Amino acid sequence: MTQLSPAMAAALAGERVLLFGAVRIDLPGHPIRLLDGAGALTIGGELYQGRDDVYGVLDTIEGLEEAIGNDAPTLTIGLIPASDLALDALVDPAVQGCEVQVMIGVVNLASGQPVALPYQVFVGELDVPTIAWGENDLRLEYRVVSVAERFFQIEEGRRLSSAFHQSVWPGEKGLDHCTDVEVILAWGQSVDNSVVYTRSNVPGIAETFNRT
Template sequence: MTSLSPALDAHLARAQVTLFVAVEIVLPSATIRLLDGAGVLTFDSRTFTGRDPVYGVLGPIEPLTDGLDAEAPRVTISLLPPTNTAAATLAAPAAQGSAVSLWFGAVDTATGLVVDAPDLFFVGEVDVPTLRVGKGSRVLEYEVASVWERFFRNDEGARLTDAFHQSVYPGEKGLEFVTDVQRQLPWGADLPRPGAITDTRTGPLDYARRFGGADLV
């Protein structure tokens, strides 16, 4: 029993199978959908080609590696951009964080169609782009981190203020009148919580009674 669909699992048991890997990269200025070979395939309302007219073709895809205890799984994807302009766009700072998805599937050679539902085996985001230029060659390598990378991000910028609160929850004004907190509120810890806080304009406020935020006090 595998995680693949029954139809794809059965097709892979054949003596001869045509496999493919499809890659989607969602840049700020364009969405690139490429195959690891020639041809055109459509599945999941997406069309993938062997060559993008602007950004070129896929190069080698390094094997997926497991992360350590403080790292998320990663994969390295290579692109062969045909022009310096394309390479500059792919390596631009704005490309960092772009969503990347990889599928594995098979093609029915009798019909030329994708067999059932390809397996979405990796979802991540661009971490480090590296442009390697040599004599007669131009290779753009994307080191792509799994979406689990986000679990390692800290909250150093988090503040118990109206501005920060609304940056996360636009229009939610539970902290609108809290201008100066005099008592420390535990943040992200299971500790005793004070029943009131102080606002410099209105004096002591029963936060739970006035703002309906009983879970915060």
């Protein structure tokens, strides 16, 4: 972890290290700030506790790793809801996409507070909730995805046309006279891809623009 602050790096090198994990979920109107155990810590001027009186406690964090791969990073956060009302609010489709931050830090044994701002190991957004029912047991597991997940969203319906362009930027008429734009893709034949071929719906007018 080369991005650790000097104070935190020094604390980790000490003989006695008290680590903690913290999770912040920015629900509308009520951000959840939870620790991975009992107690309370002030982080960045905000109070993090082992139990949120409205939503419950943090149960598990799975999938954390420090690596580079071909997949968008994901993890699973387990929560034990405080009530059925809390569970209902947590699975509301309106909270999908809320930001999630996962941090680890070190507690100063003398003051009982973090030695520095915690190290942020993951930033993502709530994706899919799964409810696990059991005898006298109710747990909620939330799949949390990184912002890189948005690169995989299907952009159906997007067109290089004036109508769609103005649906995003009303009154912007830069595409009013740009029609029938085509890009020729090589498929089983030798095609010069150093240029982009375009055509106009105006008879007798055809232009070729060099690719820059």
